Amino acid sequence: MEVDPDTGEVELTRYTSIDDVGTPINPLIVEGQVHGGLAQGIGQALYEGFQVDPESGQVLSGSYMDYGVARAGALPPLRIELTEDPTSGNPLGVKGGGESGITPATAAIFNALADALREVTTDELPMPATAASIWEAIHQGDRV
Numbered sequence: 001m002e003v004d005p006d007t008g009e010v011e012l013t014r015y016t017s018i019d020d021v022g023t024p025i026n027p028l029i030v031e032g033q034v035h036g037g038l039a040q041g042i043g044q045a046l047y048e049g050f051q052v053d054p055e056s057g058q059v060l061s062g063s064y065m066d067y068g069v070a071r072a073g074a075l076p077p078l079r080i081e082l083t084e085d086p087t088s089g090n091p092l093g094v095k096g097g098g099e100s101g102i103t104p105a106t107a108a109i110f111n112a113l114a115d116a117l118r119e120v121t122t123d124e125l126p127m128p129a130t131a132a133s134i135w136e137a138i139h140q141g142d143r144v
Contacts, residue, residue: 001112005120008135010046010113012076017104022095023086031080033098038078041105043070049128068128 002011024030047068051060061067086093
């Protein structure tokens with residue numbers, strides 16, 4: 001991950017995921033599911049912010065023009081590895097795999113951000129960690 005201190009923009013340079021799905025019946029489908037989960041988790045960490053007007057309760061992010069989602073150009077090359085540790089819980093030895101990237105991706109992004117910003121702030125960033133909120137965290141001490 002690289003963070004531009006002048007804009008707060010984040011560039012993800014690479015991402016590696018290792019998942020235990022038991023015995024993958026079709027590894028290509030599982031990889032696609034993991035890619036989708038990673039995109040969803042990265043999007044949740046950096047882009048997806050639901051906004052509501054505090055006075056009226058009106059939803060302000062009711063369309064994809066107003067609600068940030070991770071797009072292909074924002075995602076880094078995703079390296080996916082599958083480990084095979086079959087479960088004894090079913091005859092095929094399979095485990096779930098479609099959602100495996102979502103939760104770890106969000107945590108990995110925030111840990112990488114904490115590491116990248118460790119010299120300027122130890123404050124917890126809001127989710128999503130938008131360029132504006134990252135810029136604010138970087139420059140919070142610059143104001144007089």
